[in-house]
Amino acid sequence: MELGLAGRRVLVTGAGKGIGRGTVQALHATGARVVAVSRTQADLDSLVRECPGIEPVCVDLGDWEATERALGSVGPVDLLVNNAAVALLQPFLEVTKEAFDRSFEVNLRAVIQVSQIVARGLIARGVPGAIVNVSSQGSQRAVTNHSVYCSTKGALDMLTKVMALELGPHKIRVNAVNPTVVMTPMGQAAWSDPYKAKTMLDRIPLGKFAEVEHVVDAILFLLSDRSGMTTGSTLPVEGGFWAC
Template sequence: MIPTSFDLSGRRALVTGATQGLGRDLAGTLAAAGCDLVVSARDRDGLERLAAQLRSEHGVRVAAVAADLSDAAATETLAASALDAFDGLDVLVNNAGISVPQAVVDVDAATWDRVLAVNLRAPALLGSRVGGAMARAGRGSIVNVSSVAGSLALAEHFSYCASKAALVMATKVLALELGPSGVRANSVSPTVVMTEMGQRVWGEEAKAAPMISRIPLGRFAQPGDVSDAVLFLASDASGMVNGVDLTVDGGFSVA
């Protein structure tokens, strides 16, 4: 039985990047806890299928809003649409993110700008607009999905590492400014998560073994490991947790 402090019945959440991998697991976890959802991604058809599945399996209200978060105007529209869907939001999960591996010497402005737009500007704008509405309502929880790559350098991930490091600090500013109005902001920083994409990149044992050898728990994260951490931060169970970056890496960052 889920403790009552983890029960999100009657709450309303926006989850970005919801149609694939971690985002899909996040949406399912929040719906299972009773949360009504606004799910967003670029794939409109995929969103509609996900929304129908979540309604059927969990009996919650689900609205699908397609948006390309590399576009600032589309991000602003998403914030307004998500707030309108169920007359406000109680939880914001900024999960959408992209990575374009490039050596430092090969970085181009267009790629750099796109990665930072999706990974930093979009969650910052959503945090501002949705967080402002939450503050006026007197409560809310913002959870930003960062990465251990925000604190530990990863070769050929210049823009990605920079964006995730900045996202952690942006989260702390949200926590500082919105906290007095009853809005908490925290981030989670996982290691490799074995989504379909993670399996494609790290599924080969020879490639994965050196990385796994640096993780004291001896494995990569599963989507549920991260989703459970997000559920904790979204719920009243973390009522006094604000401005924290919760590392979900099996001890990788301390080894």
Template sequence: MTKDFEGKRIIVTGAGKGIGRACVQELARRGAIPIAIARTQSDLDSLKAETGCEVIRADLADNAAARAAMAQAGLCDGLINCAGTNVLESVLEMTDEGYETVMGINLRAALICAQEFARARVAAGGGGVILNVTSIAGHRGFQSHMVYAASKAGLEGATRVMARELGPHGIRVNAVAPTVTMTELAAAAWSDPAAKDPMMVRHPIGRFAEVDDVARSILMLMGDDAPMVTGAVLPIDGGFLSV
């Protein structure tokens, strides 16, 4: 394995499970020093034992806790905004609680973490990379995903603004938009064959994504081989959006 991230300190939010956990594992394999942020201590403990990463326990739904976690992480080379959640509610069923939960984690927390990362980098002279994890749900209308879709589409819009404003400071900002990825969160939404089967046939590759598929694509955009890529949203969708 190429140690192309040797010695780089990379913050990963939502690191306890799913795509975030896979990012920490892949970063560790490539020589990085991952700083894993998650709200479940047992997830952090097992991840630290496995990878040797640094860990910070925080509930990013709390604005002050999010800022404190970023301050604790200190000056780093990169940020992967992976923390996410979903509450399956239709347009007619949407609740205030569901809205606040999803928007608070998927959008507001990501913006706060990006802001704190960028402030630290600018104060240190610039440079660094931010990667936001969005979703194809921001591009297509999936049943009972209204607030989730709004949060992910919002994060893509914010990614472009970040790229424009932070580019002069040498900070690149991109996003990835995965298809259904085999995480615990996805299983709740897509375990029913009535939901799964119509989606599966729209994937030319013939399968949903695995967390490692997404993690490797994220690191491709984070690495030194993509110096001119900023403000981009990369679908990791097995061709879903092309058909």
């Protein structure tokens, strides 16, 4: 299916690893022009070698002022993928202020800031656009030791809806994808214990975790005009986890 992304300028946060990296690679293959944002320079360097022509930006999105400096003059952006996130897992009774603040800074506040930068540019140019926020199945289902992480993603789902409501009149669509555990290197490390994995897999009707391409395909669809009548949605990519 032709997605019509060639020539579009797309900004992807959390581009260095996992879903973000897979998204950059897939967008590059379509002929899109990609601005890849990561806090790790080495990841950006290797990504540039894999995808010549992408524009790397190294910044910690948890730092508001640094993000404004890095992206405030990024130039015209047509599409945005808010993928950057941290998962600082702690039992509820052991949640720290530091974990709470860092999680909300990156997982929610940065989404607001980067989306404001991109949306203001789209509105000033008078052109339509699309934003995809990478959320989680944990936004709507409780997961042990994920109290802060699940809270950030629940807030992200509602932010997606409000963004869609307010930006819709400007022809800017906003949607979220909500994956289950994804078999990135981080996902494999976190869920490699068979007993731990079984507790989650038993709640997934399809009986398996997601691969990066499952999430990337959903992101590309929501960025494209093929989803031109879809906004304010949360698209589950979780094998039926929410059905249980």
